[in-house]
Amino acid sequence: MRLPWPLLFGYAVVNNWFVTIPLALALAFSAWYGSPWIDGLRFVLIACAAFLTLPFPAAGALYLYQSYDATRYWRTLETAETVADLPLPAGSKIQFADKAHSIVVLIELPQVTEILGMRLTGTLKPWKRQGNDVTHWGGDLHGYQIIDGLPCKGGPYANDRFGGVLFDKAGTLHRFTLGAPHELLGLKLPAHTTIRRGNDMEPWTFLLSAGEAYIPLLDTMAPVGVTLEVADDGRLVRIRSGHGQTIVLRGAPLNSGSFEVRGDTVVSQLAEPFAVAGDMRPAGTSVRIGLDTGEMSVMSER
Secondary structure, eight states, X not given: OOOOHHHHHHHHHHHTHXXXXXXXXXXXXXXXXXXXXXXXXXXHXXXXXXXHHTHHHHHHHHHHHHHHHHHTTEEEOSSOEEETTEXXXXXXXXXXSSTTSOSEEEEEOSSXXXXXXXXXXXXXXXXXXXXXXXXXXXXXXXXXXXXXXXXXXXXXXXXXXXXXXXXXXXXXXXXXXXXXXXXXXXXXXXXXXXXXXXXXXXXXXEEESXXXXXXXXXXXXXXXXXXXXXXXXXXXXXXXXXXXXEEEETTEEEXXXXXXXETTEEEEEBSSOEEETTEEEOTTOEEEEETTTOOEEETTOO
């Protein structure tokens, strides 16, 4: 879309103020204190100086209008009130996407507030919506807390703008970080493990960000940095990692970036050269290992 030239000119003048302001002052100074021989040009110089300075008050007026108009998208609660199904205290600041105040963008809490059994602080942001209705929220816990029997670490979550915990309107946690070691779905998980809740359709995920975890099914340790995917019934589905850490299974060094559990069989790639069926195989070879028998074979062989 092409803008009218006056708007383009005004944008260029304001955006390059470090050039246009000194130039306008120089023109005005020349018109006022210039030599007598420029009498015929004084009005031209004054007109040029005025032409260069005119966009600035216009830009200032536009900024003031936008600042005023932006306040119509905010609301500060004078008394405690329930907004978007969340009980909020007086002083909460709510930003909306529309002037009708029907679509919540974020909620700024005035102090540490207990909501749905959690002590939350800072800003709450919608994580999932159904239409305009917010179904899941993100926020920061105020320090270590035990929620529904889960020891949860407080504070924000690295590289996630939604916050340290994600929860639904019933107060169920959908992502959190362990503040202490905890056993879940048959796995003894170390502190600082980040957990995403699963269901009948999708597995739980456990990101081991600070410590290893013993996996009874494999009788081995999962290294730091890998993510375990575990079904709702406790079955290990796969282990994945973008860094390709090594997992030793039945003596074989396997790459965590391609580790999958298929019933009682593990399918993965060798992390380094290793002897399979009497032959040395290079790293990257796809192998199959029976968990019951320990038998190992190359995937391409029959």
